[in-house]
Amino acid sequence: MKTAERSKHCCEYYQSLEVAFNFPSEIEYAADLKAFRSALISSNLLSTPFLTIIKGYDFVQGGNMERELVSEKRGYLVITVAQAKEIVTNWLSEIDLFNATQLGLPEVDDRYHIWRVPLCTDAGNKVGEVVIDAYTTEILPDKTTRPEIITVRLLKQDESKLVKRKKQKKEYKISKLRNTVGFGDCVGLIEDMPTESVDLIFTSPPYFNARPEYSEFEEYETYLFKMRQVIKRCHRVLNEGRFFVINVSPVLLRRASRSEASKRIAVPFDIHRIFIEEGYDFIDDIIWLKPEGAGWATGRGRRFAADRNPLQYKAVPVTEYVLVYRKQTDLLIDWHIRNHPDKEVVKESKILDGYERTNVWKINPATGSKHPAAFPRELAEKVIAYYSFKGDVVLDPFAGSGTVGVAAASSGRRFVLFENNFDYVETMQQALPTWKNVKFSSVMWINCKPSELPPEQIEIQLES
Numbered sequence: 413m414k415t416a417e418r419s420k421h422c423c424e425y426y427q428s429l430e431v432a433f434n435f436p437s438e439i440e441y442a443a444d445l446k447a448f449r450s451a452l453i454s455s456n457l458l459s460t461p462f463l464t465i466i467k468g469y470d471f472v473q474g475g476n477m478e479r480e481l482v483s484e485k486r487g488y489l490v491i492t493v494a495q496a497k498e499i500v501t502n503w504l505s506e507i508d509l510f511n512a513t514q515l516g517l518p519e520v521d522d523r524y525h526i527w528r529v530p531l532c533t534d535a536g537n538k539v540g541e542v543v544i545d546a547y548t549t550e551i552l553p554d555k556t557t558r559p560e561i562i563t564v565r566l567l568k569q570d571e572s573k574l575v576k577r578k579k580q581k582k583e584y585k586i587s588k589l590r591n592t593v594g595f596g597d598c599v600g601l602i603e604d605m606p607t608e609s610v611d612l613i614f615t616s617p618p619y620f621n622a623r624p625e626y627s628e629f630e631e632y633e634t635y636l637f638k639m640r641q642v643i644k645r646c647h648r649v650l651n652e653g654r655f656f657v658i659n660v661s662p663v664l665l666r667r668a669s670r671s672e673a674s675k676r677i678a679v680p681f682d683i684h685r686i687f688i689e690e691g692y693d694f695i696d697d698i699i700w701l702k703p704e705g706a707g708w709a710t711g712r713g714r715r716f717a718a719d720r721n722p723l724q725y726k727a728v729p730v731t732e733y734v735l736v737y738r739k740q741t742d743l744l745i746d747w748h749i750r751n752h753p754d755k756e757v758v759k760e761s762k763i764l765d766g767y768e769r770t771n772v773w774k775i776n777p778a779t780g781s782k783h784p785a786a787f788p789r790e791l792a793e794k795v796i797a798y799y800s801f802k803g804d805v806v807l808d809p810f811a812g813s814g815t816v817g818v819a820a821a822s823s824g825r826r827f828v829l830f831e832n833n834f835d836y837v838e839t840m841q842q843a844l845p846t847w848k849n850v851k852f853s854s855v856m857w858i859n860c861k862p863s864e865l866p867p868e869q870i871e872i873q874l875e876s
């Protein structure tokens with residue numbers, strides 16, 4: 413936002429507080445926020461008693477005036493009150509309510525990375541709220557008061573009829589998607605998918621700097637931002653009340669020199685927060701337990717094993733998290749079972765004896781995969797069996813060698829696999845003819861159509 417507007421907005425804010433202020437011109441026309449702050453300081457306005465806090469601007473009387481705004485620090489796209497107001501003004505114009513409403517003072521809620529903008533009548537009565545995603549500038553429809561409710565409140569009509577309409581009977585959705593492999597950034601590929609067209613998501617995201625040659629993220633915040641983009645977009649395509657299962661682990665950043673300590677980053681806990689903020693409920697933390705030898709390769713615990721000094725103790729990691737989330741809903745799990753249109757399918761999907769009874773699953777790591785970070789097929793098969801019905805669509809936005817695809821196909825589910833490294837897309841193309849229950853020619857390829865079908869599949873096609 414232009415900063416003259418920003419400072420002007422501050423003036424408006426003061427006026428709204430009915431504080432008689434004569435802003436010197438250098439304040440009104442400050443070139444940027446920093447200049448605006450400096451101008452405030454040099455004109456001694458900040459020492460006035462009512463300037464304790466300017467909401468949304470994070471000015472603290474007597475505090476460090478060089479402090480960045482919370483919204484700037486977080487790297488939000490929506491940084492200022494005026495930006496938030498502009499977004500809402502555009503939205504109100506689109507829904508023809510611009511002239512009917514007044515904007516209250518927007519507030520940033522940095523716990524959920526959102527801006528809340530109150531909508532009021534001319535008399536100042538609140539009729540609703542618009543919630544903006546501070547990272548992306550998007551208006552969040554689930555959290556924003558619906559336009560019809562705003563209208564009814566403005567007209568002082570009976571709201572109860574609208575509420576009833578909202579509780580219409582929910583229909584069970586059967587996805588029309590077919591087996592798909594897409595090459596490219598999953599963020600864009602998911603954007604092109606129909607809403608609520610996926611029944612389960614299972615993935616293991618790229619590691620943050622676990623291996624320099626394997627990492628595309630320089631900053632951890634950038635990595636988390638990417639994860640947020642994916643988790644957010646997955647929310648739209650996932651059916652209501654269905655599951656998003658993610659395999660993640662803390663990562664070890666090796667020390668840059670002998671005088672520095674290595675650092676372990678608790679990725680799962682940061683990812684957990686993103687899931688909650690993006691509208692999922694936490695369901696389970698499953699621990700994937702590997703054989704003891706598996707962790708020694710990390711080098712953790714070797715020093716202690718040799719010296720046995722206290723404080724040097726470091727546990728050798730032999731576990732990974734398999735975190736289970738559910739897209740927020742009022743529907744009970746039972747609803748999905750009772751309302752599935754094919755009772756035979758529900759019966760066939762029942763899980764046989766020998767299932768995992770606790771949240772510790774002992775599974776050997778994958779061996780012989782062409783992917784350095786492939787998870788074992790057994791893990792994918794278990795997740796798919798426990799969290800989907802036969803015939804369902806399983807999405808893996810970070811598909812790698814396609815383990816989720818193999819497991820989905822062998823369990824009678826459909827798959828949608830996205831991968832941005834063409835080598836792994838080729839690995840999938842080559843392996844796909846061996847996947848159970850999949851006809852190569854019926855697979856939809858996005859940005860990676862194979863030049864020719866494998867010979868055995870061509871024969872099948874000619875015969876039919």
Ligand SMILES: C[S@@+](CC[C@H](N)C(=O)[O-])C[C@H]1O[C@@H](n2cnc3c(N)ncnc32)[C@H](O)[C@@H]1O
Nearest residue numbers: 597598618783786787810812813815831832833
């Ligand atoms: C941990 S690996 C997944 C391995 C997979 N589970 C398997 O069994 O082979 C993560 C994969 O995500 C891919 N990837 C990273 N960023 C991506 C993006 N933006 N879109 C699609 N794929 C991406 C990487 O190339 C890598 O193959």
